[in-house]
Amino acid sequence: MKYIVVLSGGMDSATLLYDLAQQRAAVRALSVDYGQRHVRELGCAQLLCSLLGVEHRLVDLAGLRPLLAGSSQTDDTVAVPEGHYAEESMKLTIVPNRNMILLALAGAWAISTKSDAIAYAAHAGDHAVYPDCREKFVSALAQALHLADWHSVAIVRPYISLTKADIVRRGITLGVPYQHTWSCYKGGAVHCGKCGTCTERREAFELAGSKDPVLYEEG
């Protein structure tokens, strides 16, 4: 199987990259700068691929930013909310149509490299706030991608039944260097520890009974 992995540089996609690489699958990784607030995670993506010897493409699409107004992740006038994902304010972190854009770009590269599938690290915990993490969204998009070319490309989500804690457990057995992953929405010198994704990351490591090797602002 030949895969294109959608690699943000966060802990989930990093784990997936290691997973597929260790299965000796043919893997290419795609990261996209879509004008997000910071590019800390993209640096991690690049480093992980060079550690593994995986072909990596980092595409500069920062020109997209004007299309993505209103999200704290792509619009400097909107502050990053703090707290847990269940909170209404977390909706501010939704980037309009992000998943369709990422999968469309990965689909293009998959078609031109005659890859079999796009792999991405959707998991059991990430559907609550984000409309484009819903199962039925992905099913419809997978159907569209299947029809987008004469050569058919699938979408696979190996972690769809795993929680974030399960992913950490798996990553530890795979030897994922989590110190070289980035989750925080804010992009400071160290992880803030308070935004939605920091909150989830800390919980995941705690539930997995493991110490998160990244540094946090407080404690």
Place this chain on the structure above:
Amino acid sequence: MKYIVVLSGGMDSATLLYDLAQQRAAVRALSVDYGQRHVRELGCAQLLCSLLGVEHRLVDLAGLRPLLAGSSQTDDTVAVPEGHYAEESMKLTIVPNRNMILLALAGAWAISTKSDAIAYAAHAGDHAVYPDCREKFVSALAQALHLADWHSVAIVRPYISLTKADIVRRGITLGVPYQHTWSCYKGGAVHCGKCGTCTERREAFELAGSKDPVLYEEG
């Protein structure tokens, strides 16, 4: 109704832009530089929008080019084929996953501007060679877009039952300045008259009994 029109600057999308603008719909137009062989049509798109006073966004995504290898439109190592669309060589002009990428980007802008629909100028003549012009591809993608956000965006294709000649007839009654549209795949000083899209354009004007105001290389 609030629309995002996918505007290439070719004759079909130019006609659609004039059509919606004259229906006094709220219209924004999106054009994308995805690293195509030439940008003649993007200049046309810009001019048409300024003539109509329509908000236009031209997004520079030329960084996409490395993902789109193998197409004559985005890969300098592949020559533009000549002749009619029915020919096998025309498959070289397929840009991998282009329609999904364009619709995904238009979808993002539609979501962030709370528009009701994306309008694009698919027509009855353009499904033969391009897999992502097939009805079932668009249906699946429309379903995905409907689910991509809490605010639902539709995809409309007002010309899906029209031939290219029908579009020319309609455009003439709307007063579309076809001299400010660009179709030729090659992007020279004038239209080559021989590539697939020039061939179709000439046929369309001939069938509509009208003179095409653009200049062609020979005659």
